[in-house]
Amino acid sequence: MSNQEFETHNVKIDKLDKKGSGMGHVWRDTGGSNPKKLKLNVPQTLIGEEAKVTVPNPDRKLARVLPDEIITQHPERVAPPCPHFEKCGGCVWQHWTYEGQLAYKTGEVKSFLEAEGFDSGVVADALGMETPWEYRNKMEFTFGRDGALGLHELGNFRNVIDLDTCLIAGDEMVEAMLEVSEWAREHELSGYDKDRHEGLLRNLMTRQSQKTGELMLAIFSTGTPEENQAAVDDLVSRLTSKFGNLKSLMWMENRDWADMAQSEKTHVLHGRDYINDEMYGYKYRIWFDTFFQTNPLQAEKLVDLAIEMAEVTEEESMIDLFCGVGTFSLPFAARVKALAGIEIVETSIESAKRNAEDNGLDNTYFLAKDARRGMDEILETWGRPDLLMLDPPRSGAGGKVMRRIGRLGTDRVVYVSCNPESFADDITWLREYGYELERVQPVDLFPHTVHVELVALLRKMDSTL
Numbered sequence: 001m002s003n004q005e006f007e008t009h010n011v012k013i014d015k016l017d018k019k020g021s022g023m024g025h026v027w028r029d030t031g032g033s034n035p036k037k038l039k040l041n042v043p044q045t046l047i048g049e050e051a052k053v054t055v056p057n058p059d060r061k062l063a064r065v066l067p068d069e070i071i072t073q074h075p076e077r078v079a080p081p082c083p084h085f086e087k088c089g090g091c092v093w094q095h096w097t098y099e100g101q102l103a104y105k106t107g108e109v110k111s112f113l114e115a116e117g118f119d120s121g122v123v124a125d126a127l128g129m130e131t132p133w134e135y136r137n138k139m140e141f142t143f144g145r146d147g148a149l150g151l152h153e154l155g156n157f158r159n160v161i162d163l164d165t166c167l168i169a170g171d172e173m174v175e176a177m178l179e180v181s182e183w184a185r186e187h188e189l190s191g192y193d194k195d196r197h198e199g200l201l202r203n204l205m206t207r208q209s210q211k212t213g214e215l216m217l218a219i220f221s222t223g224t225p226e227e228n229q230a231a232v233d234d235l236v237s238r239l240t241s242k243f244g245n246l247k248s249l250m251w252m253e254n255r256d257w258a259d260m261a262q263s264e265k266t267h268v269l270h271g272r273d274y275i276n277d278e279m280y281g282y283k284y285r286i287w288f289d290t291f292f293q294t295n296p297l298q299a300e301k302l303v304d305l306a307i308e309m310a311e312v313t314e315e316e317s318m319i320d321l322f323c324g325v326g327t328f329s330l331p332f333a334a335r336v337k338a339l340a341g342i343e344i345v346e347t348s349i350e351s352a353k354r355n356a357e358d359n360g361l362d363n364t365y366f367l368a369k370d371a372r373r374g375m376d377e378i379l380e381t382w383g384r385p386d387l388l389m390l391d392p393p394r395s396g397a398g399g400k401v402m403r404r405i406g407r408l409g410t411d412r413v414v415y416v417s418c419n420p421e422s423f424a425d426d427i428t429w430l431r432e433y434g435y436e437l438e439r440v441q442p443v444d445l446f447p448h449t450v451h452v453e454l455v456a457l458l459r460k461m462d463s464t465l
């Protein structure tokens with residue numbers, strides 16, 4: 001069974017880890033008096049399955065290996081439709097029925113709440129997509145040192161998978177990616193090598209509005225367009241002739257060591273530096289670095305639910321905490337007397353102000369401040385608002401912000417979350433201020449991945465007595 005460097009085991013998967021990989025363990029007979037426990041992390045498996053795995057250097061506590069074979073299959077296992085599934089780190093659950101994924105996500109939300117002592121009976125089944133494909137309006141592809149263009153390999157961030165399709169990205173964005181890939185190859189342009197900080201092309205960002213069709217392509221490079229003029233001219237000509245929706249084509253200079261799609265100097269090669277998008281009937285301008293919901297169809301469901309749970313009236317005032325560019329602020333502003341949006345990133349606040357103006361809303365007040373300081377300022381100038389909604393980053397709002405919300409004491413708090421664990425932790429702080437969790441609706445914005453979003457309503461019970 002074993003040799004010096006490799007061992008083959010059959011492992012039973014008993015749970016999934018935070019990244020969606022199967023977890024199990026085996027007891028290894030190493031010839032001593034006690035067998036040794038080896039934990040196994042096996043991507044692309046499901047709970048209850050038995051998988052055959054080959055483990056290199058097995059004398060350790062934990063190993064991560066892909067299965068050689070699935071011996072006992074889960075009834076919800078399906079053939080993954082994407083040809084890149086086995087290697088690509090993009091979608092980890094394509095081998096699982098969509099219904100199975102949704103039920104698991106609902107269960108995750110319930111168990112995080114139960115762990116904090118909440119009644120999980122208030123959690124509804126996760127709302128999925130009718131067609132859980134081609135849902136993303138933004139993709140960031142990476143150029144590999146070998147000239148590949150695609151996404152990072154599962155478990156090996158240094159390798160880039162040369163994609164010829166991507167089933168969760170919009171069709172035209174994939175076509176554009178393939179065209180750019182061909183262009184780079186034809187001109188023999190080098191891909192960036194992170195370790196040596198060498199090579200020309202780093203990333204390709206694609207953004208496309210599902211409402212207006214407007215397409216943005218941004219190439220991040222260590223060089224200038226002038227240094228590569230012939231190739232750049234060819235790029236503009238082939239992309240503009242092929243993609244009538246292309247409204248923004250940019251060349252971004254990025255020589256930073258940090259592995260991020262950022263720009264030191266932006267060159268607009270065609271069109272403008274932003275695209276027009278729409279969500280929930282409101283217009284938005286999107287720059288390359290604007291945070292905007294990446295699954296707009298499902299994000300509209302989040303907005304719908306938040307509005308439904310909030311039950312606001314035209315006489316009420318509210319705070320939209322962590323408001324970003326105003327995805328929730330704009331639809332809410334049209335339904336209340338006044339809305340204050342608080343957000344730490346100044347450029348997002350500038351966008352939020354412009355978005356409100358572009359949509360003819362004049363009852364908004366946007367503040368570029370840290371959440372807690374922003375709430376203090378609003379309280380001083382406005383007094384207590386009637387409603388507070390928050391949509392914090394994955395890490396959650398944290399105890400200090402949640403206690404400030406508790407002291408603010410609005411009748412209702414609507415919490416939009418992209419992480420059920422930090423959500424459950426955050427809302428425990430509201431208990432001592434008399435809030436009860438009334439409703440939780442999970443929504444699937446990222447099919448075939450582990451992520452789940454939710455909208456929840458908390459009501460202050462002692463104020464309604």
Ligand SMILES: C[S@@+](CC[C@H](N)C(=O)[O-])C[C@H]1O[C@@H](n2cnc3c(N)ncnc32)[C@H](O)[C@@H]1O
Nearest residue numbers: 322323324325327343344345370371391392393
């Ligand atoms: C999940 S996003 C939500 C954005 C917005 N609600 C939307 O749907 O477009 C979280 C936002 O919180 C902002 N943020 C992060 N930390 C913050 C803080 N300490 N105070 C205020 N805003 C913060 C981020 O910049 C980001 O825009």
